[in-house]
Amino acid sequence: MNQAKDVVSSTGNTLVVTHAELSARHGTGALLVRILRNEANLMVFYSKEFFKSHDIDVPAVRISHPRLAFGSGRRRIRRLLKKRAVERILCVPFYKDDAYSALVAQAYTHAPLALYLMDDQNIHVKEIPDGLMRALVDNAKICFAISPALCAAYQEKYGRKFWFVPPVADPKVFVPAGYKFIPNSPPRGILIGNLWSPYTLDRFRATIRLAGLQIDWYGNAGKPFMTLDPKALAEDGIVLHSHVPEPTLIESARSADFAVIPAGTLDDSDSHQWLARASLPSRIIYLMAVANVPLIVMGHKETAAARFVYSLDLGTVCEYSGASFREAVDLVTESNSSARIRARAAQLSPTFSSRDLSSWLWESMAAGQPINNQFQSLLQTEVSK
Secondary structure, three states: OOOOOOOOOOOOEEEEEEOOOOOOOOHHHHHHHHHHOOOOOEEEEEOOOOOOOOOOOOOEEEOOOOHHHHHHHHHHHHHHHOOOOEEEEEEOOOOHHHHHHHHHHHHHHOOOEEEEEOOOOOOOOOOOOHHHHHHHHHHOOEEEEOOHHHHHHHHHHHOOOOEEOOOOEOHHHOOOOOOOOOOOOOOEEEEEOOOOOHHHHHHHHHHHHHHOOEEEEEOOOOOOOOOOOHHHHHHHOEEEOOOOOHHHHHHHHHOOOEEEEEOOOOOOOOOOHHHHHHOOOHHHHHHHHHHOOOEEEEOOOOOHHHHHHHHOOOEEEEOOOHHHHHHHHHHHHOHHHHHHHHHHHHHHHHHHEOOOHHHHHHHHHHHOOOOOOOOHHHHHHHHHO
């Protein structure tokens, strides 16, 4: 674990305040790593420890604000920043502690703050109280959100413009020009990343079992959030893979006929409606860019994931049922449909490049609005569909 040292920085630091380690084992961490990997003089405050390590070598300090010793976190932040010139603050909040830390750091340093919402923790879920979120919004030089739904919801509630900034991917791992996909028989699917709800996992398993297809599941594979039984999953047609090097993951994604994005059902049984409605999973952009693979969102058509995939013509949406899923697989793996979707993904990928995104964020923060129409034009595409 990297810890901040009491040294005087000769140039301004970028302070990132977020909820967990900068680790590819969760979506927010993976995205922040892509955006900030080459950022000079980066420092991180985070509130929860899940993985015991970060994927990039930066000074990182866990900061909390316990109720019984509320001033301790404030005093620690001031001590850590006393000898550091903070040029800017990026706050990606999930818990109250993240919001407190960002506000304390800004009050102490007077550095401009950019608020970037990657999950809703205030409207559908009340993790961050209204007063605290209002303070973040009012003190931010600029406000970003990761999905059109998040932008619209927070604009309506707080009367402040939220600009759309979607997940991005590293252009170094984009599909190379001239790459030829060879179909599998029967079609083979891939799932990457976490499933956060045991209920969603059960419905997903039943759907794959009834469809009679095979899914390779890569990434965190539920841990540490759920305990999984590889043997039982294999009986359902889901092959569980351990955390693998990225080149292995990319090779598997490029050889898959389709990728599955489990999403919410938006009914009374859905315990994560807030997440499904508002948050755009970074795995969608990653799979689109590094594999050009057709995407199948499993869940309600009004989830953020489904709306994004459908509006940009990157795949289709199905229900949690074997027949509906099988129909979706047939649709996106038909030769003409597959070729069209893969060409569309290749065409769109440069828009979602992580290259120079940190500079784009800082320049937009200085201007008080996006410096170009790179991401806002995607909203027009969604509306037109």
